[in-house]
Amino acid sequence: MATGRSRDQVLFVGAYQFLFDSMFEMATGRSRDQILVVGADGFINQRFITKTLKLSNAHYIADSWHLLNKDLADKDNLAPVNYQAIKTNLKGMIDAESETYV
Helix, strand or coil: CCCCCCHHHHHHHHHHHHHHHHHHHHCCCCCHHHCCEEEECCCCCHHHHHHHCCCCCCEEEECHHHHHHHHCCCCCCCCHHHHHHHHHHHHHHHHCCCCCCC
């Protein structure tokens, strides 16, 4: 695909966009500007929330437990032997206080 995303990622983005668009269409008493926090696993990020979902005031809070212990640990995402080999480094990256993880 031209975007560099897999078919599943494109469907995922479209599903989130549909859900948020529908939510604001049905909840006319709320605006996108009133949403202040979005919690999710690591497959979305602040840019996705701000640009794609158009939630200009929302701050992303990572749910790293599910990312590490469910999403990435799922045998359909990574083979168990591969996951065990990289789990310590993944946890270190998630827990890092800066982008210069050593």
